[in-house]
Amino acid sequence: MNAVDLSKLEALTKDYAAFQARKSGLATALGGLMALLLIIVPIYKPVLDFRPGHLGWLQLMLATPLIWLALKGLLARWLYRGFGHVKCLPDVRAERTRWFCVFGISVFLGGFLTVGLVGFTSGVLGLPRDPAVLARALEKYHWALPPVWMTTMPLLYLLAAPWWIRGVEEARAYAVLVVQCCLWVWQLMVFAYLPWREGPEHMGFTGATIIGVLVLALAVTGWGALAMIRGWKEHREYLALLRTLPPAGGE
Amino acid sequence: MNTVELSKLECLTKDYAAFQARKSGLATALGGLLAIVMFLLYCLLVPISNGFRLHWPRPVVRILAILIFATPLLWAALKPLLGRLLYRSLGEVKLKPEVTYERQRWYWVYGIVMFLLLFQTAALLSFIQGFLGYLSHPPAVGQIPTDLPSHWRSWLWVGVMPCAYALMAPWCIRGREEARAYSVLVAQGVIFTVAGFSFRGVNYSAASEAWWGAVWFILQMVILGWATLAIIRGRKEHREYLAILRNLPREEA
Amino acid sequence: MSDANPDLQPILTLDRTVHEPSRLAILTVLSAAEEVEFLFLQRVTGLSKGNLSSHTQKLEGAGYLETVKAFRGRIPVTSFRITDDGKVALKAYHKQLRALLPEEKKR
Numbered sequence: 001m002n003a004v005d006l007s008k009l010e011a012l013t014k015d016y017a018a019f020q021a022r023k024s025g026l027a028t029a030l031g032g033l034m035a036l037l038l039i040i041v042p043i044y045k046p047v048l049d050f051r052p053g054h055l056g057w058l059q060l061m062l063a064t065p066l067i068w069l070a071l072k073g074l075l076a077r078w079l080y081r082g083f084g085h086v087k088c089l090p091d092v093r094a095e096r097t098r099w100f101c102v103f104g105i106s107v108f109l110g111g112f113l114t115v116g117l118v119g120f121t122s123g124v125l126g127l128p129r130d131p132a133v134l135a136r137a138l139e140k141y142h143w144a145l146p147p148v149w150m151t152t153m154p155l156l157y158l159l160a161a162p163w164w165i166r167g168v169e170e171a172r173a174y175a176v177l178v179v180q181c182c183l184w185v186w187q188l189m190v191f192a193y194l195p196w197r198e199g200p201e202h203m204g205f206t207g208a209t210i211i212g213v214l215v216l217a218l219a220v221t222g223w224g225a226l227a228m229i230r231g232w233k234e235h236r237e238y239l240a241l242l243r244t245l246p247p248a249g250g251e
Numbered sequence: 252m253n254t255v256e257l258s259k260l261e262c263l264t265k266d267y268a269a270f271q272a273r274k275s276g277l278a279t280a281l282g283g284l285l286a287i288v289m290f291l292l293y294c295l296l297v298p299i300s301n302g303f304r305l306h307w308p309r310p311v312v313r314i315l316a317i318l319i320f321a322t323p324l325l326w327a328a329l330k331p332l333l334g335r336l337l338y339r340s341l342g343e344v345k346l347k348p349e350v351t352y353e354r355q356r357w358y359w360v361y362g363i364v365m366f367l368l369l370f371q372t373a374a375l376l377s378f379i380q381g382f383l384g385y386l387s388h389p390p391a392v393g394q395i396p397t398d399l400p401s402h403w404r405s406w407l408w409v410g411v412m413p414c415a416y417a418l419m420a421p422w423c424i425r426g427r428e429e430a431r432a433y434s435v436l437v438a439q440g441v442i443f444t445v446a447g448f449s450f451r452g453v454n455y456s457a458a459s460e461a462w463w464g465a466v467w468f469i470l471q472m473v474i475l476g477w478a479t480l481a482i483i484r485g486r487k488e489h490r491e492y493l494a495i496l497r498n499l500p501r502e503e504a
Numbered sequence: 505m506s507d508a509n510p511d512l513q514p515i516l517t518l519d520r521t522v523h524e525p526s527r528l529a530i531l532t533v534l535s536a537a538e539e540v541e542f543l544f545l546q547r548v549t550g551l552s553k554g555n556l557s558s559h560t561q562k563l564e565g566a567g568y569l570e571t572v573k574a575f576r577g578r579i580p581v582t583s584f585r586i587t588d589d590g591k592v593a594l595k596a597y598h599k600q601l602r603a604l605l606p607e608e609k610k611r
Contacts (some may be wrong), residue, residue: 099354100421103360106368152376
């Protein structure tokens with residue numbers, strides 16, 4: 001205790017508390033990894049096969065943001081609470097930033113539902129009103145309607161956000177995962193794109209869609225790699241913090 | 252300045268700053284008034300009873316509908332103007348930031364956004380449900396509703412309106428009273444949308460129509476009650492501000 | 505006290521509850537967070553359990569900190585938080601100490 005530097009002690013406490021208030025270390029890296037997986041898995045597995053009986057992979061994929069939230073909570077408890085819980089001092093700016101991130105995610109989800117709603121109505125209104133033609137359409141494309149659970153996913157994503165998102169890094173990771181999930185089911189939600197006249201083989205991969213997917217894949221890959229580096233760096237910060245602690249059982 | 256008590260001075264500064272940070276005085280009263288105006292405008296548009304309905308030309312109906320749905324945004328725009336005109340006579344004083352207050356404010360914003368998202372999800376689900384019903388029991392050619400708008404743009408506002416309400420929320424909600432006022436106005440907009448827009452088809456049974464009518468009536472009574480209270484509270488808050496001004500020490504000669 | 509050298513008077517009036525190094529460390533840690541668990545406080549100050557308990561009791565007696573007892577599952581968890589009086593005392597102590605330093609060392 002003799003040589004203890006009070007300002008260092010103060011900084012140490014603040015840094016440790018920050019890991020319990022807003023820093024997430026390896027959880028950010030995990031978020032980056034999951035974002036990459038969301039790009040890679042659909043290439044190898046039939047995630048975008050919307051037919052009944054093929055929805056398992058899609059369901060798993062759409063649950064990714066919620067799975068990440070749960071894993072993040074567990075990781076924080078296992079990794080960053082080695083010396084008990086320390087509550088950070090209240091910080092208005094951090095609180096405001098956190099809520100702005102949640103708000104940003106909610107606006108995106110609202111926009112997504114709006115596009116879904118408008119797309120769906122345009123699809124419905126563009127339908128042939130002749131019952132015979134409708135019956136044929138029903139037989140062929142009934143599976144192509146978004147299931148109820150999928151429609152409620154945006155609501156679930158937003159419901160979980162304020163309780164689980166603590167810092168800007170976490171908000172970014174969550175936002176990337178949520179945006180990816182929404183974009184993957186875009187075609188199913190935006191009913192207007194459904195091929196009422198052309199057939200399911202036209203559903204999706206047009207030139208514009210391919211370019212969009214490529215841009216998204218590149219952006220997500222870049223962010224994912226950065227998140228992994230940043231998360232790992234933050235984790236090492238925590239380890240360094242532990243090393244600066246005085247040895248146990250002193251005076 | 253000689254006799255002024257320091258604690259009173261502190262109180263006075265805090266009270267004055269509160270009017271610039273979270274209290275809205277007459278803006279709350281205006282919120283209540285607009286809630287009543289929305290109700291009256293809506294009454295002009297819908298049949299009050301089976302035997303009585305006002306018939307308006309189409310452009311008038313459109314203007315009235317736009318007025319109803321734009322009212323929350325109008326209030327959000329008028330509120331800061333009122334605040335600037337009425338509650339800044341002695342310049343700006345910023346209140347000390349408070350985490351609890353900030354969190355409460357955001358809880359309100361989150362609540363409103365959640366409500367709007369729920370509404371959008373319900374709209375989408377109802378469309379799908381209604382559509383599935385339409386597909387599995389196709390109506391005969393003569394039964395197909397003809398009064399449905401034939402273009403998707405007619406429904407664009409159902410999606411866009413909640414987004415506009417949500418986007419305004421963090422900027423127009425500062426205190427609890429304002430949050431309440433904005434929530435009520437937004438809820439009015441959404442309730443009128445639900446009432447005027449049959450998601451699940453047009454054939455309601457008489458029983459369900461009566462049930463929805465009762466719910467609608469109770470909701471409106473609650474909202475009108477709140478609106479009256481808001482007008483009283485807003486006026487009271489405004490008088491509080493006038494009292495602050497009266498309590499200011501006189502300028503030295 | 506009255507016999508003391510008047511130049512030493514400011515040193516003698518230092519708050520002794522805060523002046524003790526372990527307690528000063530405890531208050532410094534507590535002032536950097538809202539609530540701190542016993543385990544962290546023990547590790548960060550390097551004090552033994554018994555010592556830490558006795559110092560926190562003294563600080564609590566002086567009204568400088570409060571103890572928060574809770575359960576995590578079935579395990580009892582003790583945390584501490586600095587009181588407003590504690591914050592004031594720590595601030596006053598810093599101010600007093602700074603005033604005692606020669607001008608060139610005040611930076």
